[in-house]
Amino acid sequence: MPTACNVVVLISGSGSNLQALIDSLQPGVSPARIRAVICNRADAYGVERARNAGIDIRVLDHTQYDGREAFDGALIQAIDAFEPHLVVLAGFMRILTPGFVRHYAGRLLNIHPSLLPRHKGLHTHQRALEAGDREHGCSVHFVTEELDGGPLVVQAVVPVQSDDTPESLARRVHIQEHQVYPMAVHWFAEGRLQLVEQGAMLDGSLLPSTGQIIRA
Numbered sequence: 001m002p003t004a005c006n007v008v009v010l011i012s013g014s015g016s017n018l019q020a021l022i023d024s025l026q027p028g029v030s031p032a033r034i035r036a037v038i039c040n041r042a043d044a045y046g047v048e049r050a051r052n053a054g055i056d057i058r059v060l061d062h063t064q065y066d067g068r069e070a071f072d073g074a075l076i077q078a079i080d081a082f083e084p085h086l087v088v089l090a091g092f093m094r095i096l097t098p099g100f101v102r103h104y105a106g107r108l109l110n111i112h113p114s115l116l117p118r119h120k121g122l123h124t125h126q127r128a129l130e131a132g133d134r135e136h137g138c139s140v141h142f143v144t145e146e147l148d149g150g151p152l153v154v155q156a157v158v159p160v161q162s163d164d165t166p167e168s169l170a171r172r173v174h175i176q177e178h179q180v181y182p183m184a185v186h187w188f189a190e191g192r193l194q195l196v197e198q199g200a201m202l203d204g205s206l207l208p209s210t211g212q213i214i215r216a
């Protein structure tokens with residue numbers, strides 16, 4: 001990894017994970033620097049967070065493009081203008097085309113609010129409660145063509161309490177997201193984390209299929 005790891009962050013919403021990443025970076029000290037934030041919604045609060053942090057922002061409204069391929073093509077152009085070593089999906093609510101995923105193979109991370117492979121997709125907190133799960137949490141993973149299915153890097157496990165609602169559980173999971181996502185980005189930026197054919201590798205050893213487990 002070169003001295004600075006250029007990171008481009010893709011968001012669609014509130015951007016609390018973006019904020020956690022911004023807060024975790026010490027300019028001139030951290031190996032990662034956020035070169036740009038790209039958002040598909042002009043009114044997303046995350047855009048304001050990026051602006052407050054003095055980060056370059058590009059808004060690409062997906063509704064202005066003729067289909068997924070056209071949008072993802074434009075997205076690739078916008079991202080690559082910042083010469084990223086790593087692209088971080090932080091609540092980017094778009095299904096990505098295989099071409100996009102292949103273009104960033106090995107340098108595309110996502111965070112998902114469940115203990116993958118459980119509860120892929122949406123409404124994960126409610127589904128964890130409905131399933132009677134005793135544990136829930138979040139997962140950072142490399143993105144591959146399988147939706148929410150790429151090799152896991154780290155999972156934070158949150159115990160489910162008997163009086164939890166989807167909202168209370170979401171709050172506790174979010175706190176963990178804000179810990180583990182910056183951690184994974186730092187690992188990558190330090191050259192400690194890679195995607196290899198067999199899975200995710202940290203410090204030269206293949207991670208277990210769960211990724212590294214952190215217990216809240």
Ligand code: GRF
Nearest residue numbers: 014015016017091111112113
């Ligand atoms: C997070 O829950 C993340 O796991 C999911 O989208 C949400 C984004 O939240 N991928 P925020 O915009 O970072 O606050």
